[in-house]
Every structure is written in structure tokens, then in C-alpha cells.
Amino acid sequence: MSGSGTIEAPDLLAIDPEEAVEAIVASLxxxxxxxxxxxxxxxxxxxxxxxxxxxxxxxxxxGPGRTLAVLMPEADSSDDTLELSRSVADSLxxxxxxxxxxxxxxxxxxxxxxxxxVRRVVPEFGDGWRFKIVxxxxxGTDAYRLFTVVAQSPNGEQVEARLPAGEYLTIVAATxxxxxTRKMLEYFHADAHNYAVAGTPNRLExxxxxxxxxxxxxxxxxxxxxxxxxxVYRLAEYLEIPEKVRARKPTTDxxxxxxxxxxxxxxxxxxxxxxCLYGHNNGISADxxxxxIGIAAEDIQRVYEDIEQKRRTTRYLHxxxxxxxxxxxxxxxxx
Amino acid sequence: MxxxxxxxxxxxxxxxxxxxxxxxxxxxxxxxxxxxxxxLELVGYLEDTFGIRIxxxxxxxxxxxxxxxxxxxxxxxxxxxxxxx
Numbered sequence: 001m002s003g004s005g006t007i008e009a010p011d012l013l014a015i016d017p018e019e020a021v022e023a024i025v026a027s028l029x030x031x032x033x034x035x036x037x038x039x040x041x042x043x044x045x046x047x048x049x050x051x052x053x054x055x056x057x058x059x060x061x062x063g064p065g066r067t068l069a070v071l072m073p074e075a076d077s078s079d080d081t082l083e084l085s086r087s088v089a090d091s092l093x094x095x096x097x098x099x100x101x102x103x104x105x106x107x108x109x110x111x112x113x114x115x116x117x118v119r120r121v122v123p124e125f126g127d128g129w130r131f132k133i134v135x136x137x138x139x140g141t142d143a144y145r146l147f148t149v150v151a152q153s154p155n156g157e158q159v160e161a162r163l164p165a166g167e168y169l170t171i172v173a174a175t176x177x178x179x180x181t182r183k184m185l186e187y188f189h190a191d192a193h194n195y196a197v198a199g200t201p202n203r204l205e206x207x208x209x210x211x212x213x214x215x216x217x218x219x220x221x222x223x224x225x226x227x228x229x230x231x232v233y234r235l236a237e238y239l240e241i242p243e244k245v246r247a248r249k250p251t252t253d254x255x256x257x258x259x260x261x262x263x264x265x266x267x268x269x270x271x272x273x274x275x276c277l278y279g280h281n282n283g284i285s286a287d288x289x290x291x292x293i294g295i296a297a298e299d300i301q302r303v304y305e306d307i308e309q310k311r312r313t314t315r316y317l318h319x320x321x322x323x324x325x326x327x328x329x330x331x332x333x334x335x
Numbered sequence: 336m337x338x339x340x341x342x343x344x345x346x347x348x349x350x351x352x353x354x355x356x357x358x359x360x361x362x363x364x365x366x367x368x369x370x371x372x373x374x375l376e377l378v379g380y381l382e383d384t385f386g387i388r389i390x391x392x393x394x395x396x397x398x399x400x401x402x403x404x405x406x407x408x409x410x411x412x413x414x415x416x417x418x419x420x
Contacts, residue, residue, distance in 0.1 A: 078414070136391070142395060142396060143391065143392065143394045144371070144374045144394040144395070144396075144399065145371070145394075146374065146378065146391070146394060162391070163375075164375070164379045165372060165375040165376040165379050166379075168372070168375060183359070299347050301410055309364070309370070309371070312367070312370065313370040313371060313372075
């Protein structure tokens with residue numbers, strides 16, 4: 001795929017997994033033990049690659065006996081979520097606690113509020129229907145990308161409609177109950193054990209704001225936030241994460257119809273998105289990267305612009321509460 | 336029409352200390368006035384207020400990224416549909 005004298009694209013993200021794991025484990029011990037003064041870690045495990053690698057790193061840093069996996073399926077979770085999550089915890093010898101969050105979500109009317117918003121756009125949406133929201137591709141056009149709801153009837157008939165702003169925001173707001181409920185339970189277990197909460201974002205998610213503020217964005221430490229997803233897969237292999245987890249396609253596991261991460265948020269599948277983010281971060285021109293990864297230069301330029309746009313839009317997610325005047329006696333960052 | 340659009344933007348987004356001073360040719364996205372959700376809100380406002388239906392292939396910067404472009408685009412859409420401006 002590359003021309004003469006250029007580096008093969010996957011080499012851009014090459015990583016020595018042993019070295020990377022040792023560095024993360026040392027940092028985790030330092031941060032959690034010395035800075036945060038906690039004696040272990042809680043990880044919400046979803047059966048996906050990121051949480052699996054995170055819990056494996058914590059088990060190495062603190063020992064399996066001081067690492068707790070919290071498994072939190074709900075009504076829309078895939079059928080294999082729980083089984084995959086258990087297989088990860090079992091392979092590490094880590095205790096797994098199951099918290100079905102469906103009753104909590106019903107109590108706060110998560111599903112009801114969400115479904116009401118969908119029904120305003122797709123009136124026939126009802127019992128037995130499933131749905132997801134999707135974005136069109138960034139490739140091949142400069143058009144703004146607006147969310148579409150895709151609803152599927154019990155007999156498989158699909159209805160698509162553009163989402164107005166109010167309904168889009170309501171669906172996302174209601175769905176965010178899921179990530180926030182999970183984080184509440186992770187902190188329950190962390191408090192009960194005097195553990196820290198380890199967050200699971202990879203670099204793509206962290207950089208591009210693909211998380212819910214005070215939901216999966218909240219944590220005491222984020223061990224893999226500096227790693228591209230391709231590198232997380234490399235670590236997963238080294239850490240001997242079960243094959244089924246490593247082979248699973250990344251999904252949001254949030255909507256009732258299966259939704260890949262690239263149709264909901266990222267512009268491209270993660271392998272290509274990683275390379276574009278790396279290229280943009282390291283000053284590789286769109287033309288140069290195009291030659292290496294087989295995507296047209298103008299499309300890479302669009303992805304670079306989309307990366308910047310997402311950084312601007314999601315900056316607020318990274319910010320803590322802003323003070324009107326400084327309180328210098330309380331340091332905001334660890335020393 | 337331009338006044339109504341400016342009023343909508345000023346009421347819903349942060350236009351800076353001098354909303355009336357925002358040039359009609361300024362990019363609303365690059366100026367940080369609207370983001371992707373803002374585009375969604377602008378499209379909804381234009382459809383509801385000016386009786387037009389904006390197709391996906393019309394969701395382009397040359398139609399929506401500046402106040403001048405928005406005014407020109409909505410005017411064309413209304414003329415095509417025979418709606419009085």
C-alpha cells in the first residue's frame with residue numbers, strides 16, 4: 001500500500017506491548033497508591049476490548065484480589081455482553097459483580113423518555129421495535145452530517161427519518177442515563193472497598209470526546225487514554241484477553257439495534273480513524289497519509305477537519321466545574 | 336429575512352459582544368457560533384419558519400455556513416417552491 005521509502009501504515013502505530021504494559025502498571029501503582037491513596041481498582045467491564053485491557057492492567061498493577069470487575073448489563077445490551085465480560089474476569093482471576101441496571105433505568109424513565117422522542121419522529125415506533133441513530137459518512141462530500149433515526153419493526157421493516165434537534169438531544173440525554181448509572185455503581189463499589197475507579201477510554205475516544213460527561217468520562221485514572229485503539233488491540237493480544245473479546249466488532253452496545261462506533265460518531269472504522277488521528281497529531285499531510293492508507297487525500301483532509309471540529313465541540317466534556325474566582329488553596333491537579 | 340435569522344442566532348447561540356456586528360460573510364462554524372448540533376437547530380428553524388424542506392444533499396457550507404449564504408439559499412428555495420419571500 002505504501003510507496004518506496006514510506007513506512008507501512010500499521011508501523012505508524014507500532015508498539016512494544018511488554019514495555020507499554022510495564023510502564024502503565026508502574027504508573028497505575030504510583031497514581032492510585034501514592035496520589036489517590038486507594039488500595040485497588042474498580043473497572044466497569046462491558047465485554048469490549050477497552051474495558052478488558054483496562055481490567056487486565058489493573059489486575060497486574062494491584063493483583064487480582066484488589067481488582068473488581070463490575071458487569072452492568074441492561075435491557076438493550078447484546079446477548080453476549082455478560083458472557084464475554086465474565087470470561088474476561090474469569091481469565092484474570094478477578095471477582096466479578098453483576099449489577100443489572102435495567103430497574104434503575106426504568107425508575108428514571110430512561111427508556112420511556114427516549115421512546116417518546118423516537119415516536120415523535122417515527123409515530124409507528126412501539127412494542128417490539130428496535131432503533132439506533134446514525135450519521136452519514138464524512139467521505140466524498142463536504143455536507144454537514146445530521147443524525148438519522150433508523151427504526152426497525154418486529155417483522156424487520158425499516159423506517160429512517162432525519163432527527164430534529166429537540167428529539168436528537170432528548171434521545172441522547174435519556175440514553176446518557178445508562179453511562180451515568182453505571183458510573184454511580186462503580187463508585188459505590190469503589191467507595192465500599194476504598195478502591196479507585198479506572199476509566200476505559202482509548203485515545204480516539206478521549207481525544208474526540210466520545211464519552212458521557214459524568215458517565216463513562218468520569219474516573220480517577222484512565223490507564224489507556226494515551227493509546228490508539230489499534231495499540232489497545234495489540235496489548236489485548238499480549239495480555240491474553242479471550243479471543244472472542246478480541247474478535248468482537250466495536251459497537252456502542254447502547255441502542256437496541258446494533259450500532260457500530262463509526263456510524264454513530266467516528267468518521268471511519270477505527271483502524272483508519274487511528275491512522276488519521278495519528279497523522280493529524282504528527283503533522284503528516286493529507287497527501288502523504290493518502291499514499292500510505294489508501295484513502296483519497298481530500299477525504300483525509302475532511303477527516304482532519306472533523307477531528308478539529310469534534311475537539312472544539314467536546315471541549316466542554318473535558319472541563320470540570322469552572323470557578324468564578326480561583327481558590328488557590330485547593331489544587332485542581334495531583335501534585 | 337436576514338434580521339429574523341440574526342435574531343434566531345442571537346437568541347440561541349453566543350454571537351459575541353456585538354451580535355449585529357457579525358459580518359454576513361463570516362463562517363458561523365469557524366467563528367464558533369454554531370457547532371454540529373447548532374446546524375441541526377438552524378436547519379429546523381429554517382424549515383419551520385420559511386416553509387422549506389432542506390434535503391440532505393443541500394446541507395452544504397455554501398448554503399448554510401454564513402448568514403449571507405443562508406439568506407441566498409432560503410430565497411432560492413422559496414422561489415423554486417413559488418413561496419412568496
